[in-house]
Amino acid sequence: MQVFKLCIQIIKKNLPVLSIYVFVFLMVSLIVSASITKEQQKISTFNSSKSNIAFISEEDTPFINGLKDELGNIANFVDLPDIKEELQDALFFRSVSYILRIPEGFTERFMNGDDVTIEKIAVPDSFSNTYIDMCIDNYLNMAKLYVTSFDNITQDELVGYLKKDLSKNALVEVKTNGETSENHSYINYIFNYFSYSLLSVIILGMSTLILVFNNRDLKMRNGCSPMSSAKINLQFVLANLTFTFSSWAIMILLCLAVNFKNSFNMNIVYFILNSFIFAFCSASIS
Amino acid sequence: MFTHIFFNRLKCLLRDKMTIFWTMVFPLLLATFYQLAFSNLTANEKFQPVNIAVVDDENWDKNENFRQVLKDVSTAEDNLFNLQVISYDEAEKLLQNNKISGYIIVDEPIKLVVSKSDINQSIVKSFIDIYMQNYSAFDRILSENPAMLKQLTNNTGKRQTFVYETAFPGGKPNFVVNYFYSLIAMACFYGGFLGMREINEIQANISSVAARVNVAPVHKMKAFLSSSAASLLVQYCEMLILLSYMTFILGVSFGNKFGYILITTLIGSIAGLSFGAFISALAKKTEGVKSAILILTTMVCSFLSGMMQQSIKYSISRNVPFLSWINPLNLLTDSFYCLYYYDTLSRYAINIVVIIAFILIFSTTTYFILRRRKYASL
Numbered sequence: 232m233q234v235f236k237l238c239i240q241i242i243k244k245n246l247p248v249l250s251i252y253v254f255v256f257l258m259v260s261l262i263v264s265a266s267i268t269k270e271q272q273k274i275s276t277f278n279s280s281k282s283n284i285a286f287i288s289e290e291d292t293p294f295i296n297g298l299k300d301e302l303g304n305i306a307n308f309v310d311l312p313d314i315k316e317e318l319q320d321a322l323f324f325r326s327v328s329y330i331l332r333i334p335e336g337f338t339e340r341f342m343n344g345d346d347v348t349i350e351k352i353a354v355p356d357s358f359s360n361t362y363i364d365m366c367i368d369n370y371l372n373m374a375k376l377y378v379t380s381f382d383n384i385t386q387d388e389l390v391g392y393l394k395k396d397l398s399k400n401a402l403v404e405v406k407t408n409g410e411t412s413e414n415h416s417y418i419n420y421i422f423n424y425f426s427y428s429l430l431s432v433i434i435l436g437m438s439t440l441i442l443v444f445n446n447r448d449l450k451m452r453n454g455c456s457p458m459s460s461a462k463i464n465l466q467f468v469l470a471n472l473t474f475t476f477s478s479w480a481i482m483i484l485l486c487l488a489v490n491f492k493n494s495f496n497m498n499i500v501y502f503i504l505n506s507f508i509f510a511f512c513s514a515s516i517s
Numbered sequence: 518m519f520t521h522i523f524f525n526r527l528k529c530l531l532r533d534k535m536t537i538f539w540t541m542v543f544p545l546l547l548a549t550f551y552q553l554a555f556s557n558l559t560a561n562e563k564f565q566p567v568n569i570a571v572v573d574d575e576n577w578d579k580n581e582n583f584r585q586v587l588k589d590v591s592t593a594e595d596n597l598f599n600l601q602v603i604s605y606d607e608a609e610k611l612l613q614n615n616k617i618s619g620y621i622i623v624d625e626p627i628k629l630v631v632s633k634s635d636i637n638q639s640i641v642k643s644f645i646d647i648y649m650q651n652y653s654a655f656d657r658i659l660s661e662n663p664a665m666l667k668q669l670t671n672n673t674g675k676r677q678t679f680v681y682e683t684a685f686p687g688g689k690p691n692f693v694v695n696y697f698y699s700l701i702a703m704a705c706f707y708g709g710f711l712g713m714r715e716i717n718e719i720q721a722n723i724s725s726v727a728a729r730v731n732v733a734p735v736h737k738m739k740a741f742l743s744s745s746a747a748s749l750l751v752q753y754c755e756m757l758i759l760l761s762y763m764t765f766i767l768g769v770s771f772g773n774k775f776g777y778i779l780i781t782t783l784i785g786s787i788a789g790l791s792f793g794a795f796i797s798a799l800a801k802k803t804e805g806v807k808s809a810i811l812i813l814t815t816m817v818c819s820f821l822s823g824m825m826q827q828s829i830k831y832s833i834s835r836n837v838p839f840l841s842w843i844n845p846l847n848l849l850t851d852s853f854y855c856l857y858y859y860d861t862l863s864r865y866a867i868n869i870v871v872i873i874a875f876i877l878i879f880s881t882t883t884y885f886i887l888r889r890r891k892y893a894s895l
C-alpha cells in the first residue's frame with residue numbers, strides 16, 4: 232500500500248490549507264446558529280403573513296394613521312431614513328419588499344373627493360406587492376364610499392367607521408393533519424454552505440494529489456517500479472475515496488455538533504444522505 | 518530588459534497550472550454552480566395565481582354576489598385565483614394533498630379551511646375579509662342613508678386603484694447579482710496568488726529563482742515591476758474571461774456602464790495582486806502558510822461582502838459600516854453593485870478611491886519591506 236500511504240502523507244502535509252475551509256465553515260455555522268432563533272411550533276391558529284414595508288408619510292393625519300394601523304395587521308414596518316440610496320439598498324437586499332410614500336396634502340384632497348394616488352416602489356410582480364396593494368386599495372375604496380355617501384364626514388368619524396368594518400374577518404380553520412411546522416431555514420442554510428466548503432476541500436485535496444502524481448519525473452519513476460499500474464491506480468482511487476469520505480464525515484460531525492441543540496428528524500437524515508452523494512459527485516468533479 | 522523579463526515571466530505564469538486553476542478555473546466553476554443554484558432564487562417571490570376551491574353546496578348557489586366576485590377575480594387576465602368549484606370531500610382531498618392552498622365554505626360568516634399559515638393562505642383570507650368588510654360598509658351606509666342604494670348598486674364591482682407603481686432609476690432589485698459581484702471580487706483577490714509568487718521570486722532567501730534574479734545585472738525594482746506587469750496582464754485577462762463568461766453564457770446583468778465595469782475589474786485585479794504581494798512580504802513564513810493566510814483573509818472578506826449570504830453585506834453596512842469600508846472585497850463588490858443599481862456614480866467613486874488607497878497602502882508597505890535588502894549568505 233505504498234501509493235495509498237503516500238497519498239495520505241500528501242494530504243497530511245496540506246492539512247493546514249484544507250482546514251481553513253473547514254474552519255471558515257465552522258465559523259459561519261456558529262454565527263448563523265447564534266443569529267437565527269429556531270421557531271418550532273405546532274400549527275393550530277392561523278397567522279396572516281407579514282411583509283416588511285417602509286411607510287413614508289409626508290403628513291400626519293388621523294386618516295393616514297388609520298391606514299397605517301390597518302396595514303400593521305399584514306406588514307412589519309421597517310424604519311428607514313427617507314434617503315434614496317438607503318431605500319434602494321433596503322429593497323435590493325429585501326430588508327423591505329414594499330416602499331409606500333404618502334404625499335403631503337393627500338388626506339385633504341381625498342376628503343374633498345379629488346382623484347388621488349399613492350406612490351409605491353416594490354419588488355416587481357411579487358406576492359407582497361399584490362398582498363399589500365389589496366389591503367391599501369380596500370381601505371381607500373371603503374373610505375371613498377363613506378366620503379361620497381356622507382356629506383361633511385370628519386376624518387375621525389371616517390376612521391371610526393372603517394375600524395368597525397375592517398374588524399370583520401373570515402373564519403379560518405387550520406387542518407394541520409398532525410404536521411408540525413418547523414423552521415428549517417437554519418439547517419437549510421448550514422447544509423447549503425456545507426456543500427460549498429465540501430466542494431472546495433475535495434477539489435483542493437484531490438487536485439494536490441493528482442498534480443503530484445502527474446509530475447513527469449514521478450510518473451516515469453512509478454512506471455519503472457515493480458508495482459503494476461493497475462495496482463497503483465487502484466490504491467490511488469482508494470486513497471481519493473478515503474479522503475472524500477473522511478472530509479465528508481468530519482464536516483458532517485461538525486455540522487451535527489453545531490446543530491446538536493435542535494431535534495434530529497428525517498429531514499436531517501435526507502440532508503446527510505444528499506451531502507453524502509454530493510461528496511462523491513464533488514470527487515468526480517475534482 | 519523590461520520586455521525580456523516581461524515575456525519570459527508571462528511564459529512561466531501561463532505554465533503554472535496550479536495558479537491558473539485557482540485564479541481562473543475555480544472562479545469559472547463557482548460561477549457555473551452559482552448559476553445552477555441561484556438562478557431560481559427569486560422565483561418563489563413571484564406572484565402566481567393561488568389555487569383554491571369552493572365547496573359547491575346550497576349556500577354557494579344562493580350567494581350570487583360572492584359567487585360573481587370570486588368568479589371575476591378568477592377569470593380576469595391577471596387572475597388572483599385558480600378556482601375550482603367542487604364537493605366538500607374533493608376539496609378535503611385536494612387540501613390534504615397540497616393541491617390547493619385552501620377551500621372556502623360559503624356560510625355565515627364565510628369560512629376558509631387551510632392546512633398552514635402562509636402568504637397564499639393570507640391572500641385568500643384577505644380577499645374574503647375585503648368582501649365581508651365591504652358588505653359591512655354597504656350595510657352601514659344603507660342603514661344611515663338609504664338614498665345611496667342606487668349609487669351603491671351601480672358602483673358595485675367598480676373598485677379604484679389608488680396605488681401606482683414606480684421604480685428607482687437603474688437596475689432591477691435582483692439580489693442574486695450580488696453573489697456574482699462578490700465572486701468577481703473574490704476572483705480578483707485570488708489574483709493575490711500571482712502577487713505572492715512575485716514576492717517569493719524576488720526575495721533571494723525564499724526561492725532559488727529569486728537568488729538567481731538578484732545576482733542578475735538588473736535593478737531589483739525593474740525586475741519586480743516587469744514581472745508584476747506580466748502577472749497583472751495574466752490576472753486581468755483571466756478576469757475578462759470570467760466577466761465574459763458571466764455576461765454572455767450565464768446572462769448575469771452588470772448594467773450598461775461597460776467602460777466602468779472594465780476599469781473596476783482592472784482596479785480590482787491590481788488590488789488583488791498588491792494584496793497578495795503585501796501578505797507575502799509581511800508574513801515571513803513558508804509558501805503554504807502564506808497561501809493559507811491569503812485564502813483565509815479572502816474567504817472571510819468574501820463572506821462579509823455577501824458571497825455566501827447576500828443579506829450579510831447589507832446587515833454589516835447598516836450596523837457596522839466601518840467594517841464595510843475596511844473590507845476591500847466589499848468595496849469591490851459594492852462598486853459593481855453601484856454600477857448595476859444606481860443611476861449616479863457618487864458612491865461608486867468613493868468606493869474606487871478607497872480601493873486605490875488600499876492599493877497604495879499595500880504597495881508602499883511591500884516596497885519598504887523589500888527595498889535595499891542584501892543577503893550576507895544564502
